[in-house]
Amino acid sequence: MSALAYTVTDSATMLRRNLKHQLRYPSVTVMLVAMPIVFLLLFVYVFGGQLGAGLGTHHAVHGDRTAYITYVVPGILILTVASAALGTALSVATDMTEGIIDRFRTMAIARGAVLTGHILGSLIQTVIGLAIVLGLALAIGYRPTAGPLGWLGAFGVLVLFSLALISLSAALGLAAKSVETASNTPMFLTLLPLLSSGFVPTSTMPGGLRQFAEYQPYTPVTQTVRGLLTGTPTGTHVIAAIAWSLGITAVSYLWAVRLYNRRRAADPK
Amino acid sequence: MITGSTTAAIVARGVGKSFGEHRVLDQVDLSVAEGTIFSLLGPNGAGKTTMVRILSTLIPADAGEIRVAGHDVRADAAGVRAAIGVTGQFSAVDNLLTGAENLRLMADLRHLGRRAGSRRVTELLERFDLSEAADKALATYSGGMRRRLDLAMTLVGNPRLIFLDEPTTGLDPRSRRTMWRIIDELIADGVTIFLTTQYLDEADRLADRIAVLDDGRIVAEGTPAELKRRIPGGHVSLQFSDPLELQRAAALLDVAPPQNGKLALQVPGDGTLASLRELLEQLDDASVEVEDLSIHTPDLDDVFFAVTGRSNVQPTSEEVLVR
Numbered sequence: 001m002s003a004l005a006y007t008v009t010d011s012a013t014m015l016r017r018n019l020k021h022q023l024r025y026p027s028v029t030v031m032l033v034a035m036p037i038v039f040l041l042l043f044v045y046v047f048g049g050q051l052g053a054g055l056g057t058h059h060a061v062h063g064d065r066t067a068y069i070t071y072v073v074p075g076i077l078i079l080t081v082a083s084a085a086l087g088t089a090l091s092v093a094t095d096m097t098e099g100i101i102d103r104f105r106t107m108a109i110a111r112g113a114v115l116t117g118h119i120l121g122s123l124i125q126t127v128i129g130l131a132i133v134l135g136l137a138l139a140i141g142y143r144p145t146a147g148p149l150g151w152l153g154a155f156g157v158l159v160l161f162s163l164a165l166i167s168l169s170a171a172l173g174l175a176a177k178s179v180e181t182a183s184n185t186p187m188f189l190t191l192l193p194l195l196s197s198g199f200v201p202t203s204t205m206p207g208g209l210r211q212f213a214e215y216q217p218y219t220p221v222t223q224t225v226r227g228l229l230t231g232t233p234t235g236t237h238v239i240a241a242i243a244w245s246l247g248i249t250a251v252s253y254l255w256a257v258r259l260y261n262r263r264r265a266a267d268p269k
Numbered sequence: 270m271i272t273g274s275t276t277a278a279i280v281a282r283g284v285g286k287s288f289g290e291h292r293v294l295d296q297v298d299l300s301v302a303e304g305t306i307f308s309l310l311g312p313n314g315a316g317k318t319t320m321v322r323i324l325s326t327l328i329p330a331d332a333g334e335i336r337v338a339g340h341d342v343r344a345d346a347a348g349v350r351a352a353i354g355v356t357g358q359f360s361a362v363d364n365l366l367t368g369a370e371n372l373r374l375m376a377d378l379r380h381l382g383r384r385a386g387s388r389r390v391t392e393l394l395e396r397f398d399l400s401e402a403a404d405k406a407l408a409t410y411s412g413g414m415r416r417r418l419d420l421a422m423t424l425v426g427n428p429r430l431i432f433l434d435e436p437t438t439g440l441d442p443r444s445r446r447t448m449w450r451i452i453d454e455l456i457a458d459g460v461t462i463f464l465t466t467q468y469l470d471e472a473d474r475l476a477d478r479i480a481v482l483d484d485g486r487i488v489a490e491g492t493p494a495e496l497k498r499r500i501p502g503g504h505v506s507l508q509f510s511d512p513l514e515l516q517r518a519a520a521l522l523d524v525a526p527p528q529n530g531k532l533a534l535q536v537p538g539d540g541t542l543a544s545l546r547e548l549l550e551q552l553d554d555a556s557v558e559v560e561d562l563s564i565h566t567p568d569l570d571d572v573f574f575a576v577t578g579r580s581n582v583q584p585t586s587e588e589v590l591v592r
Contacts, residue, residue, distance in 0.1 A: 009377075013378055100363045102357055103357070106327060107426075
């Protein structure tokens with residue numbers, strides 16, 4: 001087999017390992033999906049009527065709350081991606097405390113396979129989380145207008161952005177000195193959706209915050225998904241969303257690989 | 270011409286390693302012949318684990334030339350890794366998988382293929398007496414089972430050179446004997462073993478050659494018999510109930526009385542019947558009251574004492590167990 005074939009085989013082996021972990025201990029997955037679900041219900045049923053009225057887009061047949069569901073679900077989907085990414089830092093950091101990692105390092109395993117396994121495992125976890133959250137959103141009245149291409153595009157953008165956040169979280173997990181730190185440092189990933197166009201239009205925000213919200217990566221990603229699913233204008237957001245996702249993924253992945261390789265130089269004894 | 274020389278599985282010259290200011294290994298030379306078992310013996314903190322980590326490509330040495338299984342550890346780490354198996358001091362199993370899944374994982378990473386992999390997994394489960402627990406979560410495994418699984422995982426790819434870093438530390442006597450039996454079997458198969466231990470009896474029992482590592486330096490090397498031969502003989506330990514009797518005996522036998530206030534005297538001697546009889550007659554003639562007597566034949570503990578100038582801080586494995 002060629003080096004590339006070994007890389008694929010070993011990464012698949014590591015992916016299977018991570019999926020087994022997730023299946024055996026589903027509590028983490030449940031916890032990570034619960035967060036966006038709570039936010040969805042909270043924002044639709046508690047704040048939704050008021051926020052929907054503020055959007056100023058409702059028509060006679062639809063209530064304010066329905067208008068707000070249409071607005072907020074893309075934001076909730078992005079929040080789902082961010083929440084699931086938290087799990088990556090945790091699983092990577094936990095794994096690094098296990099003796100088996102040292103075993104892997106004494107074996108002729110394709111470079112990067114351990115990390116790739118973690119990242120792809122988290123990606124699958126994220127997609128499952130997205131399906132659950134979207135299912136619930138549809139059940140409570142979310143009505144996207146997208147055709148097959150729109151759905152495909154939205155899925156593609158969400159996957160790309162997931163890869164970005166997961167890679168970043170993996171690097172943060174490797175950089176953390178302890179599992180506790182690893183569960184805290186990526187927390188900001190789940191706060192940023194609130195400071196984007198995810199929950200309210202950025203135009204309603206005060207100066208300074210508004211500029212931050214408009215230029216941080218969550219907004220173009222949210223606007224792109226929103227546009228693809230419900231037909232709002234996307235403009236240059238699509239390009240920005242893809243550029244941000246690819247950029248964050250590349251930088252984070254290289255950083256993560258560096259951290260993973262450097263760890264071997266540190267001898268605990 | 271046919272020579273009896275064997276190829277070396279490990280050759281290390283001038284290995285040095287420091288962590289910050291702390292020098293862990295200093296000019297370590299060693300050579301392990303193929304098909305033999307080599308034991309690196311030393312107390313905690315001597316640098317044994319660091320040596321294993323360097324030889325198994327986990328960490329780089331600061332200095333020295335090292336070839337493992339014919340590959341340079343620096344230039345061809347992948348070649349080394351493909352040839353070796355490592356069972357570290359700390360359990361290197363995946364705690365979230367079952368025993369069978371752990372072995373399967375190793376089979377996949379060794380690219381054994383589905384059919385051969387399954388066969389190897391079943392075979393190892395049987396050999397290591399883990400068939401019944403194969404599909405159970407590792408949380409239910411005892412320390413001994415975990416250690417056996419650990420070693421089984423190391424053997425999945427049939428490595429010809431195995432590193433065992435303190436494989437029996439913390440095991441109960443039965444598990445220890447099982448581990449020793451497995452090591453014997455590996456040796457019978459012609460596998461080369463690099464074993465570290467802090468237990469003198471274990472090195473004595475298993476190793477073809479022993480190197481004593483103390484504070485990062487090899488202070489003695491040889492076969493167990495050669496090392497023991499360095500010690501002229503054992504001693505007879507005399508116990509007294511009365512300090513005065515001890516003083517008299519010390520004067521009579523011309524032995525220095527103990528400095529630590531203990532009521533025991535160590536008289537050099539090899540413990541043969543003749544020497545013993547002579548000793549007892551001497552004491553009898555002077556009517557010295559001896560409470561108890563024990564014969565101490567030379568063991569690796571004495572070797573350790575002789576080469577390091579201090580007693581081995583680690584008790585033997587059996588002593589640990591009775592605690």
